[in-house]
Amino acid sequence: xxxxxxxxxxxxxxxxxxxxxxxxxxxxxxxxxxxxKFDFVYVDMxxxxxxxxxxxxxxxxxxxxxxxPFVRIPNNEYHFIAKMLDAGAEGIMVPRVSCPEDIHQALRxxxxxxLGERGMAVARGHNDYQRANNIEFGKHANSENMLIIQIERxxxxxxxxxxxxxxxxxxxxxxxxxxxxxxxxxxxxxxxVIIDAIDRVAEACKKYxxxxxxxxxxxxxxxxxxxxxxxxxxxxxDLDIILDGMIALSKSYKDAIA
Numbered sequence: 001x002x003x004x005x006x007x008x009x010x011x012x013x014x015x016x017x018x019x020x021x022x023x024x025x026x027x028x029x030x031x032x033x034x035x036x037k038f039d040f041v042y043v044d045m046x047x048x049x050x051x052x053x054x055x056x057x058x059x060x061x062x063x064x065x066x067x068x069p070f071v072r073i074p075n076n077e078y079h080f081i082a083k084m085l086d087a088g089a090e091g092i093m094v095p096r097v098s099c100p101e102d103i104h105q106a107l108r109x110x111x112x113x114x115l116g117e118r119g120m121a122v123a124r125g126h127n128d129y130q131r132a133n134n135i136e137f138g139k140h141a142n143s144e145n146m147l148i149i150q151i152e153r154x155x156x157x158x159x160x161x162x163x164x165x166x167x168x169x170x171x172x173x174x175x176x177x178x179x180x181x182x183x184x185x186x187x188x189x190x191x192x193v194i195i196d197a198i199d200r201v202a203e204a205c206k207k208y209x210x211x212x213x214x215x216x217x218x219x220x221x222x223x224x225x226x227x228x229x230x231x232x233x234x235x236x237x238d239l240d241i242i243l244d245g246m247i248a249l250s251k252s253y254k255d256a257i258a
Contacts, residue, residue, distance in 0.1 A: 001132060004090045004144040006040050006068045007170065010211045010231050016040055018070075018234035019241075020215065022048040027061045029238055034065035041067055042215070042234065045084075046074045046095050056087035060125055063088050070148065076102055081109040082118055088125035091146030093173065098155045100166060106147060107168045112138035115168075146170040148213065148232075152178035157197055160204045171232050172205055173213035174198065176221065189221040202228045 006016045018040035021029060033041055043050065043058050050058070055071065062069035070091040073080040081092055094106045108116045120138060123131050147168055151157055152175030164172045179197060180187035188194065198214075205212040206229060213232030214225045217240060222233050236244075 001127060001137060001140045002063075002090075002144070004068065004146060005066075006070075006090070006232070007144060007146055009039065010171075013231070015226060015231045015233055016068075018042065018068075018232075020044050020072075020234065020237040021058060022237045023239045023242075025050065025054045025058070027057065030058065030061040030065055030067070033062075034067050038067060040070055040234070042093060043069060043071045043084075043089070044237070045080065046072050052083060055084065056125065059084070059087045059089050063125070063128070070146070072150075076106055076109075078109045081106065085110065085118070085141070085145060086121060086124045086126055088128075090144065091148055091170070093148040093150060095150045095175070096153060096178075097149040097151070097163065098153055099159070100162060103147070103149060103163060103166050103169060106149075107166075110145060110147060111142050111168070115142050148173050150175045150178075151197075151201055152176075152182070154179075154182050157183075157200060160201055161207070164204045164208045164210045169210055171211040171213045172201055173215065173232060174201055174225075176214060176216050189218055189224055195224070198225055198228055198230075202230065205229070 009016045016039040018038055020042040022044045041062055043055050045055055059069040069089050070093055071084040071089040072093040072095060076094050092110060110116060112118050120134055122137050123129055148171040149169055150173050151160060176187055183193060185191060185193040202212050211232055212230040214230055215234045216222055217235045222235060226233060
């Protein structure tokens with residue numbers, strides 16, 4: 001049974017660096033990500049274009065390249081959570097968390113009995129199609145799979161202590177774009193409103209021994225967060241990287257012949 005590499009890194013106080021896949025279904029993107037030495041990847045089913053089958057294929061490829069697969073589900077529903085975990089996701093990111101019940105519901109769907117109500121099917125992608133004792137596998141999965149809650153609304157920020165105090169939460173991850181929109185403030189590393197939000201999440205996570213994370217395309221922003229104790233650090237996406245590369249390349253050609 002597979003150890004969750006990212007969970008072990010975070011427990012040891014080591015930063016883990018990741019990115020996100022939103023558009024590219026072809027498995028070549030996984031080889032590129034692995035060659036770039038990312039530690040983990042979010043398969044984004046909230047904004048991404050993936051079907052269940054497409055997401056499962058990406059998860060399997062990530063496992064084969066030893067890049068830890070996480071999935072951001074579109075809704076906090078059993079069939080998304082259980083199917084992505086069965087496919088081999090090693091963590092579930094729940095977006096738009098706003099109250100304790102959101103977390104309790106996700107935990108019920110993620111955890112096998114006696115901690116939750118997830119249905120058991122051992123010889124699937126999450127055990128690399130090997131058989132194992134049901135009880136032993138259930139305990140292992142309950143221990144290794146990660147719950148990542150997104151703090152991206154003012155109400156979640158206001159109740160962050162209560163949210164991260166719930167046993168079973170592994171990471172509180174700021175979604176700075178949506179949070180800045182909900183707070184109606186500029187998304188900038190030098191914005192004191194954003195820095196205050198980062199500080200509040202960092203303090204709550206430290207108090208309850210929960211990891212702090214953020215997905216932010218700003219390198220400066222990631223550095224600020226890491227300095228404040230955030231260790232699950234990610235940014236950009238396949239789409240962003242392609243867009244930025246294309247824009248920079250086109251500009252370089254036009255500048256060269258101007």
